[in-house]
Amino acid sequence: RSPRRARAAAALLAGAGWRRPWLTPPGAGAATVVGGLVFWGGGLRAAAPLFLFVVSSSLLSAGNRDHAAFARTARQVVANGGWAAAGAMLLPHQATLGRALLVGALATAQADTWASEIGAHAARPPRLLTTGAPVARGTSGAVSLLGTAGGVAGAAIMAALAVGLGASARVGAAGLAAGVLGMVVDSLLGATPQARYRCRRRGAPGERAV
Secondary structure: OOHHHHHHHHHHHHHHHHHOOOEOHHHHHHHHHHHHHHHHHHHHHHHHHHHHHHHHHHHHHHOOOOOOOOOEOHHHHHHHHHHHHHHHHHOOOOHHHHHHHHHHHHHHHHHHHHHHHHHOOOOOOOEEOOOOOEOOOOOOOEEOHHHHHHHHHHHHHHHHHHHHOOOOHHHHHHHHHHHHHHHHHHHHHHHOOOOOEEOOOOOOEEOOOO
16 A cells, blocks of 8 residues: 555556546546545555446446536546545544545545436436426436436445445445435535536536536
8 A cells, every 4th residue: 555556556547537538637637646545545445435436427427428528627526536535544543534534425426426417317307406496407406306316326335335345334324324415415506506507509507618
């Protein structure tokens, strides 16, 4: 678990993500830093949940034609993996707290991403969380039954993996709860203060000016 090996492993994964392309060049650089910290702090047991999130979420995005063209930026990488890296760095000193932070952060990121990508395939239009009004797919703060079920499944699988790798049942339960709560809070924020954009060419809603 030397720093050199941690950086090399993280750079290899980040480079693969950039070539797919799942990451922008700055996103690949950020992934190298985040992944290196996770490897360094917790070894393979900490890196396996991160690997699950990156690969599963990227594959789901690749299967969604509305999202497939958007590689993740450095900002998104840090937002999704920064707290996980902090948890991994705590593991040698406060193992339980560090593991809970790592699992909770990744369960939240996976639940939110799975909810968005799986919910995009729902037969009915989603509804805005705050008002219940039907809105277009991709609208920030919109939720659907299929997407919510997918998000809960994502958090549950992340928590189950953590327990299978040696985390306590209490940490797994905390990770599952954090994942579901984080998904709901993210949707609530998306429905209220988050900026909204609309593609001039196709009229599709989004979170970035493109």
